Amino acid sequence: MSKTVLQVRGVTKRFGGLVAVKDMAFDVHQHEVMGIIGPNGSGKSTMINMISGTFAPSAGSILLNGRELAGQPAHRIAQLGVARTFQLVRLLPEMSVLDNVIAGAAFGYRRRWGHSAETFARDLLARVGLAHAAGLPVSTLTYIDTKRVELARALASDPEVLLLDEWLAGLNPTELATGIALIRSLRDEGRTVILVEHVMDAIRSLCDRCVVMASGEKIAEGTPAQALSDPHVIRAYLGEDDA
Amino acid sequence: MSAREVRNLLVSAVLLGLCALLPIYGSAYWLTMGTTMAMFAVLATSWALFSGPTHYISLATAAFFGVGTFVTGLWFQSLPFWSLPLIAAVAGAALAALVGLVTLRLSGVYFVIFTLGLAEMVRQVFTWVQNQTGARGMYVLTSLTEREIFWMLLALGTLVYLAGWLIGRSRLGFALRIIGNDETVAKHSGIDTARAKVLLFMVPGAAAAAAGAMLAPRYIYIEPATAFAPLLSFQVVIMALLGGTGRLWGPIAGVIPFTLLWEVITRQAPNQTLLLLGLAFLLIVYVLPGGFVGLWDRARRRWGGR
Numbered sequence: 001m002s003k004t005v006l007q008v009r010g011v012t013k014r015f016g017g018l019v020a021v022k023d024m025a026f027d028v029h030q031h032e033v034m035g036i037i038g039p040n041g042s043g044k045s046t047m048i049n050m051i052s053g054t055f056a057p058s059a060g061s062i063l064l065n066g067r068e069l070a071g072q073p074a075h076r077i078a079q080l081g082v083a084r085t086f087q088l089v090r091l092l093p094e095m096s097v098l099d100n101v102i103a104g105a106a107f108g109y110r111r112r113w114g115h116s117a118e119t120f121a122r123d124l125l126a127r128v129g130l131a132h133a134a135g136l137p138v139s140t141l142t143y144i145d146t147k148r149v150e151l152a153r154a155l156a157s158d159p160e161v162l163l164l165d166e167w168l169a170g171l172n173p174t175e176l177a178t179g180i181a182l183i184r185s186l187r188d189e190g191r192t193v194i195l196v197e198h199v200m201d202a203i204r205s206l207c208d209r210c211v212v213m214a215s216g217e218k219i220a221e222g223t224p225a226q227a228l229s230d231p232h233v234i235r236a237y238l239g240e241d242d243a
Numbered sequence: 244m245s246a247r248e249v250r251n252l253l254v255s256a257v258l259l260g261l262c263a264l265l266p267i268y269g270s271a272y273w274l275t276m277g278t279t280m281a282m283f284a285v286l287a288t289s290w291a292l293f294s295g296p297t298h299y300i301s302l303a304t305a306a307f308f309g310v311g312t313f314v315t316g317l318w319f320q321s322l323p324f325w326s327l328p329l330i331a332a333v334a335g336a337a338l339a340a341l342v343g344l345v346t347l348r349l350s351g352v353y354f355v356i357f358t359l360g361l362a363e364m365v366r367q368v369f370t371w372v373q374n375q376t377g378a379r380g381m382y383v384l385t386s387l388t389e390r391e392i393f394w395m396l397l398a399l400g401t402l403v404y405l406a407g408w409l410i411g412r413s414r415l416g417f418a419l420r421i422i423g424n425d426e427t428v429a430k431h432s433g434i435d436t437a438r439a440k441v442l443l444f445m446v447p448g449a450a451a452a453a454a455g456a457m458l459a460p461r462y463i464y465i466e467p468a469t470a471f472a473p474l475l476s477f478q479v480v481i482m483a484l485l486g487g488t489g490r491l492w493g494p495i496a497g498v499i500p501f502t503l504l505w506e507v508i509t510r511q512a513p514n515q516t517l518l519l520l521g522l523a524f525l526l527i528v529y530v531l532p533g534g535f536v537g538l539w540d541r542a543r544r545r546w547g548g549r
Contacts, residue, residue: 052431078433092424103421106414107433113414157433 002030005192006051006161011060011070013046013216020046022216024060028161033183033193035203035210035224039236043216044196045087048165051194052084053077064160081109081160085150085167087196091138098134101125101152108157117156124152128182144175151182155191162186162193168202180205200228212236255404263397266390274389278461280502281396282454286475287483287494289403289450292410293443294480295488296419299350302476303342303358306365307335307448309471311455313369316381316465324385328399328453335452336445338365343441350426359473366471373467380466387460395457403450407491410443419443477520478505484527487534496535 006028013021021043028034036044050057053074062069069077083104092100101121105112112120125131128148133141138149147167154162168179180202186193187206197203203210204224212220212227214236220227227233265277286304294301311331318327346357373379410416418439421429429436459465478501486497501523508519531538 054427054431073435074430075433075435078431084431086427090425090428092421092428094424095420103417103428104432106417109433111433153428153432 002032004028005030005065006194007061007063008047008051009061009063011047011050011057011062013043013050013055014058020216021050021057021213024213024216024218026211026218026221028192028194030192031187031190032208033187033191033195033206035195035197035207036213037197037203037210037227038213038219041215042213042236044213045165046216047213048084048163048194048196051077051161052082052163075107078108078157081157082163083108083154083157083159083161084163085147085154085165087165087169089143089146089150091146091149093138095138096134097125097130097136097138097141097149098122100138100149101156104153104156109160110158112156121152121156124155125149127155128152129178144171144179147171147179148182155186160192162191164193164195164197166196166198168197168199176202204228259397259401263394266393271389274393276502276506278389278393278396280498281393281400282458283479283482283498283502284495285396285400285403285454286447286451286479287486287498288400288407288491289447290479291483291488291494292403292407293419293440293447294483295493296416296423297440297443298423299440300355300480301358301444301447302355302473302480303339303361304447304451304476304479305471305473306358306362306476307338307451308455308475309362309365309369309467310334310338311452311457312383312459312462312465312470313381313455314452315456315459316383319383319385319459324387328395328456331452331456332449335455336449338452339445339448340441342448343444344437348437359476362471362473362476366467369467369471380464382464383459384463385460389461392457392461396454399450399453399457403446404491406446410446411491415439415442474517474520477524481520481524481527483534485523485531485534487531487536487538489533489536489540493534493536 004027009025011021011024012019024047036047038044049055051062051069053069053072053076056071060070064080064082067080069080069082092103095103098118098121101124102117105117105120122134125134128151130145130148130152133145138146141149151167164183168176171179176199183193183206195207207224209222210224210227211218212230212233219232219236220230266274269277286308290301290304293299314331314334315327342361346354349357418429418434421432421434422436422439426436462469482497482501483494484497485501486495487493509516527534533540
């Protein structure tokens with residue numbers, strides 16, 4: 001088995017009296033696409049936000065290649081090798097598409113600046129299918145293209161772990177096929193990806209393994225086929241009668 | 244450097260040369276106007292370096308400026324004059340760093356209000372200290388003439404301009420633009436947003452304090468109420484926005500017409516100056532959201548050009 005890149009142990013997040021994530025534990029291996037799935041409100045996004053440092057866990061440890069991420073500020077975590085996209089796409093509206101991608105390259109894990117950043121950003125734009133759009137303002141882009149720019153920006157720091165928070169949400173069927181192919185190509189080039197996703201097709205065809213969450217806890221883990229046929233999972237999604 | 248940059252540099256150098264000759268060919272009246280413009284050029288350009296990209300509107304200019312005038316007021320007799328703007332710049336940068344550490348986590352209107360309050364607070368502190376020591380105001384009587392003050396300000400302006408040009412090309416400048424666009428993205432891209440903001444906030448702090456130190460002899464008599472007058476902060480914001488913060492030359496394009504207009508108004512209708520300030524602000528917000536820079540860019544887009 002390849003080495004463990006990210007190790008989550010005993011991670012808990014409380015918002016006041018509400019326990020959003022409770023005692024989560026899982027590993028992510030190198031070159032693996034790992035899915036985090038679960039019904040709405042099950043704590044998936046909270047989990048992603050803790051890994052990327054949007055907020056700190058109330059308890060527990062998140063190790064990236066042996067270094068503690070829990071409690072570090074977001075910019076530090078980005079510098080240590082975690083890049084992410086956002087559930088609601090966030091681009092830099094006053095900048096060109098190219099500058100949006102360079103923004104990801106200039107300050108993150110593997111830093112590039114000047115000519116090398118620009119070349120790298122152009123390559124990434126070509127990689128996500130936006131080679132023609134480099135000079136455009138982001139306001140002219142279609143929805144899936146804004147997602148592509150965001151993906152290119154996240155890739156621009158050459159991260160150890162890439163977090164995709166519902167990156168496929170809101171795409172139409174044609175775009176979805178394109179999107180899935182794009183993420184699969186990331187896996188083929190050896191990226192380590194954590195995917196929070198609702199689209200079951202995507203999970204089945206992309207994930208090597210997945211963790212299923214319900215009410216903030218891990219209820220199953222394994223290959224998508226194993227996890228999705230687990231009685232606990234069926235109960236969480238469909239209710240008691242169908243289990 | 245590209246050919247375009249060389250050209251811009253040459254144009255700037257020629258303009259600077261023409262400005263520097265003002266005390267020689269201009270009348271005393273125009274020298275006074277020129278000094279005022281140079282002062283506002285320094286203040287507005289340095290203000291825009293921080294507030295332009297981040298969209299954090301700072302009303303702290305008067306605080307930094309006032310500290311600068313007091314540096315001169317306190318030490319012009321005991322230290323060589325050339326050292327005073329340097330000391331003031333260090334003091335202004337330190338004050339800006341302090342304020343930055345406390346407030347730059349605030350966003351939007353909270354930051355605006357805090358910076359306004361800061362100027363007032365510094366003024367009160369100086370007043371209190373003066374009351375304790377029994378002093379009132381200070382006379383700053385030096386042998387400096389207006390032309391020397393003008394040249395000093397011009398040199399300071401050149402420094403601010405060069406600093407702005409360098410910052411604009413640097414990673415720090417790029418980081419600030421990202422922060423101004425989306426602070427969350429900035430953090431998750433690896434930018435230490437607090438550090439970047441504090442670092443850049445020190446630039447207008449230092450520049451405004453240095454300008455204050457240079458201009459103190461012009462006021463002859465300084466006291467907290469005039470040195471920290473909040474009007475200055477508002478004038479700087481309006482001039483910078485009138486010119487536009489999208490480009491380095493933008494604030495200067497606002498300073499020149501506004502200073503001329505201000506001069507006419509204060510002479511013709513001295514009681515309505517604040518009214519003009521308010522009207523100008525409304526006009527900029529509604530008619531010229533990008534300032535002259537925005538107008539210029541739109542015009543160039545419409546008529547081809549580069």
